[in-house]
Amino acid sequence: MSYNLLKGKKGIIFGALDERSIAWKTALRCHEEGAQIVLSNAPVAMRMGEINKLAEKVEAPVVGADATSMDDLKKLFEEATKHFNGGVDFVLHSIGMSLNVRKGKSYTELDYGFNQKTLDISSMSLHRVLRTAWDMDAINEWGSVVALTYIAAQRVFPDYSEMADAKALLESVARSFGYHYGVRKKVRVNTVSQSPTATTAGSGVKGFDGFIDYAQKMSPMGNATGDQCADYCVSLFSDLTRMVTMQNLFHDGGFSFTGVTPEVIAQMGK
Ligand SMILES: NC(=O)c1ccc[n+]([C@@H]2O[C@H](COP(=O)([O-])OP(=O)(O)OC[C@H]3O[C@@H](n4cnc5c(N)ncnc54)[C@H](O)[C@@H]3O)[C@@H](O)[C@H]2O)c1
Secondary structure, three states: OOOOOOOOOEEEEEOOOOOOOHHHHHHHHHHHOOOEEEEEEOHHHHOOOHHHHHHHHHOOOEEEOOOOOHHHHHHHHHHHHHHHOOOEEEEEEOOOOOHHHHOOOOHHHOOHHHHHHHHHHHHHHHHHHHHHHHHHOOEEEEEEEEEEEOHHHOOOOHHHOHHHHHHHHHHHHHHHHHHHHHHHHOOEEEEEEEOOOOOHHHHOOOOHHHHHHHHHHHOOOOOOOHHHHHHHHHHHHOHHHOOOOOOEEEEOOOHHHOOOOHHHHHHHHO
16 A cells, blocks of 8 residues: 655665565655655676566666775765656665675674675665765655664674674664764764575574564564564655654564564473
8 A cells, every 4th residue: 555655755775676675665666655766786786687676666776886995885876866857865884794794604703805795785774875865965854764674783683793783883883873963954973783585694593584574573573574674664754753763673573572482482392
């Protein structure tokens, strides 16, 4: 159902890899709600070609940008503002990658070269995006920026490894830049802490199926789906949440504040 919540709004959506991606689902919902969109992903991800199917559906141009490259980001914002004939109202940062996890290195054996890349891709890229927009004055007053995160930033999930540190840094960047952007232009910056969701990035975590199952049993409402996350992002891009900023917002069916559930206890007795 559409409520026209984003009628007239223009946004950049990073990170739609395939139809399971949270960014993919968010782009579809934003389009349904009346937004105009520019899609972006790393050039290597774009070569897979899937994003073009989404582009057709949401009538959006695709502009490649490695989120660790200031030149790419500048080009992206230039092309987006040209396409929109004006500034951007919202940005979704849906970017994450752990080189150490990918290479099978455990948390106690981190390769620091990989680690630096992980932090640059998964965390400082948000700073780079905001800085680029800031320098170009590319986000309109009352704009909204959302980055996706995970509760491993607050609590230990051993197999999430260095991504836990990456998410803690990401959440901190959202708060710190959110302060400055709020003062300067009433632009809000928040992170959404999503339930485990079966996507390419999610499935990279060791024992992911067990992980999803556990979270499902530990959440009074069950896990939040990718589609529900897309709905939540729409609400955060809309004018109905103008004074929400610098927050880490849990979107997890109650998981984050649940101590234990009968389902999990029953499992323990077995
Ligand atoms: N899936 C989950 O369980 C879950 C839970 C909480 C938060 N998140 C977060 O949601 C976000 C989206 O992930 P997803 O689950 O939809 O998986 P996904 O694999 O579909 O998306 C990750 C995206 O990051 C992009 N990316 C990687 N390196 C990049 C770079 N250098 N420049 C630009 N883009 C780059 C990839 O191409 C991909 O599109 C991530 O930040 C992830 O950590 C996921």
